[in-house]
Amino acid sequence: MDNPKCGQPIGVFDSGIGGISVLKELYKIMPGEHYIYFGDSQNAPYGTRPLEEIRRLTIANVEFLLKQGAKGIVVACNTATSAAVRILRGMYPDVPLVGIEPAIKPAALQPGHPTILVMATPMTIQGKKYRNLMANYEAQADIIGLPCPGLVEFVESGNTDGDDLRAFLERLLEPYAGKIDSIVLGCTHYPFVRGLIQEIAGAQVRIFDGGNGTAREMRRRLKEAGLLSKDAGCGSVTFENSLAKEEEIELSKTLFQKNLC
Ligand code: DGL
Numbered sequence: 001m002d003n004p005k006c007g008q009p010i011g012v013f014d015s016g017i018g019g020i021s022v023l024k025e026l027y028k029i030m031p032g033e034h035y036i037y038f039g040d041s042q043n044a045p046y047g048t049r050p051l052e053e054i055r056r057l058t059i060a061n062v063e064f065l066l067k068q069g070a071k072g073i074v075v076a077c078n079t080a081t082s083a084a085v086r087i088l089r090g091m092y093p094d095v096p097l098v099g100i101e102p103a104i105k106p107a108a109l110q111p112g113h114p115t116i117l118v119m120a121t122p123m124t125i126q127g128k129k130y131r132n133l134m135a136n137y138e139a140q141a142d143i144i145g146l147p148c149p150g151l152v153e154f155v156e157s158g159n160t161d162g163d164d165l166r167a168f169l170e171r172l173l174e175p176y177a178g179k180i181d182s183i184v185l186g187c188t189h190y191p192f193v194r195g196l197i198q199e200i201a202g203a204q205v206r207i208f209d210g211g212n213g214t215a216r217e218m219r220r221r222l223k224e225a226g227l228l229s230k231d232a233g234c235g236s237v238t239f240e241n242s243l244a245k246e247e248e249i250e251l252s253k254t255l256f257q258k259n260l261c
Contacts, residue, residue: 003226009034009238010218011070013061016044016156017248018189019076020255022100023237025215026074030222032231035238036068039252042242045152047079047121047187054083054123062088062097064240071227072096074218076188078120078210082127096221101133102186103210108137110182110206115142117176119197120186122147130186144180148172148187155189158251160258166196173200185209192255 010033012023017039026035038061040046046054058080062073073095075081075088081099088097102124107116124130125145134143151172154165183205185191191209198207222228229235239252 005071005227006229007034007231008069008071009036010072010074010222011036011038011062011065011068012074012076013038013040013065013080014077014188015039015046015057015079016041016152016189017241017252017255018152018155018187018192019074020252021188021191021209022074022076022211022214024256025211026218027235027237029215030219030229031233031235032229033235034229035235036065036070037237037239037252038065039239039241039248041156041248044156045121045149046077046083047123047152048149049123051083051123054080055087058084058088059091062092066092066095070095072218072222072225073098074214075099076214078102078124078186078188082124082129085129096218096225096227098214098218098221100188100210100214101129102184103208103213104133104137104143104184106213107182107184107206107208108141108143110141112181113141114181115179116144116182116184117180118143118145118184118186119148119151119190120145121152122149124186144176146172146176148190151193152187152189155192158254160192161196165193166200169193169196169200173197176201180205182206182208192258
């Protein structure tokens with residue numbers, strides 16, 4: 001018999017609107033699902049906050065989504081995943097719960113011992129999870145972590161292609177010009193500025209992000225739990241935001257429609 005929870009939504013959250021880049025990947029491969037996306041824009045960015053505070057905010061986000069009836073949770077934030085995914089798994093052992101981490105693996109497995117620049121928040125780069133991930137692949141690649149404080153704020157304000165953003169990225173990437181083979185987008189806000197990053201870094205630099213892998217892992221977990229929707233393609237997305245402003249919801253919808261390549 002079908003699990004009665006199949007028709008319930010998948011809960012997705014981020015410190016703000018960046019996780020919509022993951023939501024897009026989820027929707028692409030599971031269009032028959034219902035989604036509820038929570039952006040905690042009031043508290044963004046998380047990446048410069050103390051660890052305990054990020055944990056408290058992350059747990060509150062999961063509680064909120066479960067109260068809305070979420071059958072599974074996607075932590076669409078590298079920072080929250082790094083800070084709290086183990087705690088969350090301990091707290092909710094029966095809920096399919098998937099986090100996101102920088103896509104270092106596919107970048108490191110490219111031939112020729114590549115040099116990889118990992119762009120992420122300061123918290124993600126300092127975290128134990130990132131150090132372990134790096135240690136796993138340091139024989140295959142040279143991996144450089146680049147904390148990018150300030151970049152999340154551009155996307156949160158809806159600025160994904162302004163001249164000020166371009167100047168910010170040029171300053172950030174200038175020291176690596178001609179020295180890297182790939183860039184890993186280790187924050188879910190960054191795919192929204194992927195085009196600019198590619199332009200500045202040059203066409204020879206390959207860009208990786210973990211959104212698609214996370215979406216596939218969620219599909220696998222839901223399937224395993226017998227929780228995939230039976231609908232072929234009539235899903236829906238509901239946006240919620242802690243700022244509770246109509247403009248924030250409108251911006252979320254615009255980003256959801258945005259082409260990321
Ligand atoms: N999108 C979040 C991430 O993936 C941004 C974190 C922040 O708010 O600093 O890390």
